[in-house]
Amino acid sequence: MIEIRFHGRGGQGAVVASNLLAMAAFREGKDVQAFPYFGVERRGAPVTAFTKLDDKPVRIKSQIYEPDHVIVMDASLLKAVDVTQGLKAGGLVLINTDKKPQEVHGIKGKIATVDATAIAVKHGLGSREAPIVNTAILGAFAKATGIVKIESLVESILDSAPAKKDENAEAAKEAYESVLMGGE
Amino acid sequence: MVKKVITGNYASSYGAKLARAQVIAAYPITPQTSVVEKIAEFVASGEMEAQYIKVESEHSAMAACITASQTGARTFTATSAHGLTLMHEMLIWASGARTPVLMTNVNRAMAPPWSVWADHLDSVAQRDTGWIQYYCESNQEVLDTIITAYKVGESRDVLLPSFLTLDAFYLSHTYETVDIPDQDEVDKFLPSFDPPYKFDVEDPHLFGSLSFPHQFYMEWRYQISLSMEKAREKILETEAEFKKIFGRSHGGLLDTYRCDDAEVVLIAAGTMASTIREVVDWYRDKGVKVGLARLRVFRPFPVKEVRELAESVDVIGVLDRSYSFGYGGAFFAETAGALYNVPDKPLIKNYVVGIGGRDVTPDTVSGILNNAISLKDKGELDQEIEWIELKEGGD
Known part of the structure; x- marks a missing residue:
């Protein structure tokens, strides 16, 4: 089973991101589970969401405590939340930031970065002040981990994104091309 | 048949649509609301032919479902926690009136302190209301149980209301793979609701009358008890039949x-x-x-x-x-x-x-x-x- 934990802020689309990733994996024949932790979200407050995928049925119905990978949709969360808590050895931390991976300090392990905010703004997703970065960061995640193909992700976005399907698909593709991989 | 990745709440909505529920009366409450929101979309778009009644409380929602059921309509509602416990009086009425209303309850904790998270007290506390109670483990089971529970509850041997429960968030808001059956397959499995007695101006009866202690109240309750016993066999039989057509079952009782x-x-x-x-x-x-x-x-x-x-x-x-x-x-x-x-x-x-x-x-x-x-x-x-x-x- 592969377990992915999303850290975002209310309004960035973390919950939808966890669903879209699950739907992309489902298109590739995986069994999936995606869920938020849990309810009563407020705009701007830290939000956590989870995606599990496996070749066999996903049966454990509890939160993810030891994720294989972590996605951080807002770099300011690095100061507020222990995003790498329980992260498995070799796991990736993908961060939405305009910095290069080697410029991100205080995070142990493999880091990748993408400027999902700039990509979202460019494609008119959300507002400049509150961009919706979820589809961009998923495109970056597809490239950085290879867990889902960009084609499956784009199909899921075109099928199930709540709004601006084409713009979201383009954002995912652009982030796929522009993600930066760091070392260990 | 189509496979989709949907929440447990949406599995409920699809179940109610596939079962061709005719009257929906509901009041919103977290974490149930998306069940009836989705049904409202189905009704508004014409995908589902049903009367959608917006009510001022859960108590009224259940009252509307009971009376609609007494006219011979298949009825559906959904609630959670404080909504379910507010219905308590009407739940007992539903079984006493022998109306096979069906309800999704999202299992949520009771306040105080406020909590919207999973806990079984809301439904367990309805033990003695005369409702058949199903507890679901997966979103697939939610959808399938709506279809089978109508068939069980509406059978003339049973004629009792049923609810199924979903753990708050663990099912209600969790996306899982769900096999959504074809409408014509469901139609073959689930006949329309045909109660032995119903409100009919051409054929009037007295419903909900008074019974003195020396009359039939006790026997009325005894008959409910016999019907609840018959529900055991009916649940197993209906699930076996469902499995023949749809290839799935969920373990009986x-x-x-x-x-x-x-x-x-x-x-x-x-x-x-x-x-x-x-x-x-x-x-x-x-x-x-x-x-x-x-x-x-x-x-x-x-x-x-x-x-x-x-x-x-x-x-x-x-x-x-x-x-x-x-x-x-x-x-x-x-x-x-x-x-x-x-x-x-x-x-x-x-x-x-x-x-x-x-x-x-x-x-x-x-x-x-x-x-x-x-x-x-x-x-x-x-x-x-x-x-x-x-x-x-x-x-």
């Missing part, structure tokens, strides 16, 4: 997993059962004989099934996600009650777990299994009732 030669068995309901399945496999891989008996139907209680299970088991651990202050969780008390009059009872222990949405993890389950196995080795209980994973200072 007590859904046993690796219990055949088990020495220690956990009884649990809802989503924690799914986690227990996984952990049971880990123990079995090490040669430890443990099993799961998922309490899928709480009313009628699977007395026969629990007794059969107990014949070969040394320890039964009953997990309750609710508590009856004063003595034990209800699933525990009912299990112990069902076994009192049989010889050679296993040890029975109550584990109170997951209250107010506290996460039930594989580690939680392992801790309980290890304790239950130690009881088998010692041949006696350490304590009869134990609250699991209380925080330090919780007492």
